[in-house]
Amino acid sequence: MLTTVLKYIEEKHYCPHCSGDLKLCHAPPVHVGDGLGWGSEFLFVCLNDECPLFIKGWDYIENQYGHVGSYRYMEIPNSKESYNMMVVGKDAFTGSIVDIEAFKLQSEQFKRQQDAIAALDNCVEQQSLEPVLTLLLDDSVSSKNRNRAASLLVPLNDIACVEPLRNHTFKDPNLAQTVKMAIAKILANHFLKECPYCAELIKVRAVVCKHCQRDLAS
Numbered sequence: 026m027l028t029t030v031l032k033y034i035e036e037k038h039y040c041p042h043c044s045g046d047l048k049l050c051h052a053p054p055v056h057v058g059d060g061l062g063w064g065s066e067f068l069f070v071c072l073n074d075e076c077p078l079f080i081k082g083w084d085y086i087e088n089q090y091g092h093v094g095s096y097r098y099m100e101i102p103n104s105k106e107s108y109n110m111m112v113v114g115k116d117a118f119t120g121s122i123v124d125i126e127a128f129k130l131q132s133e134q135f136k137r138q139q140d141a142i143a144a145l146d147n148c149v150e151q152q153s154l155e156p157v158l159t160l161l162l163d164d165s166v167s168s169k170n171r172n173r174a175a176s177l178l179v180p181l182n183d184i185a186c187v188e189p190l191r192n193h194t195f196k197d198p199n200l201a202q203t204v205k206m207a208i209a210k211i212l213a214n215h216f217l218k219e220c221p222y223c224a225e226l227i228k229v230r231a232v233v234c235k236h237c238q239r240d241l242a243s
């Protein structure tokens with residue numbers, strides 16, 4: 026759906042009645058006329074209140090059907106179909122305008138995730154912790170990819186992973202456990218431990234924390 030929207034965002038459609046550009050909107054759930062779906066999740070709609078079709082529509086519908094309403098011009102994406110859609114008020118469609126900025130942000134996040142997933146293949150070779158952290162710290166990534174990222178923590182053996190991972194709350198208890206065990210292994214590999222008082226990394230052999238000066242022997 027995301028790629029579809031991004032493609033539609035790039036498209037320009039113009040209203041034949043007012044030459045204004047059509048706005049990308051979420052399609053209403055049913056075809057107002059016959060109860061059928063639009064066959065598309067999105068519609069391009071002329072939302073110009075000065076559009077002649079929209080202005081003249083009020084009188085036309087009043088005279089023809091005896092109720093309040095007008096028409097908005099719309100096109101169905103990827104088809105040659107266009108309609109004059111009956112609307113009951115000025116704001117009938119404004120609530121369903123596609124939030125383009127939100128979609129772009131979502132798409133940037135999606136791209137970052139895809140790049141990170143692709144980078145997992147040779148991140149150990151390149152000693153690159155970044156893709157692993159990108160995926161582990163993003164709760165919207167699939168558990169398959171996050172588990173794969175977690176499995177690379179120990180091979181990477183990068184002490185820099187400890188702080189960001191400790192600061193993240195993992196909702197998935199299995200992943201939380203995997204990460205916890207990986208951190209323990211990495212600390213042991215570096216002959217380090219976390220001070221139980223101030224959480225700074227110190228030597229395993231230390232009896233006094235060099236950061237907080239607390240006695241670790243007691």
Ligand SMILES: [Zn+2]
Nearest residue numbers: 040043071076
């Ligand atoms: Zn128009």
Ligand SMILES: [Zn+2]
Nearest residue numbers: 220223234237
């Ligand atoms: Zn300490």
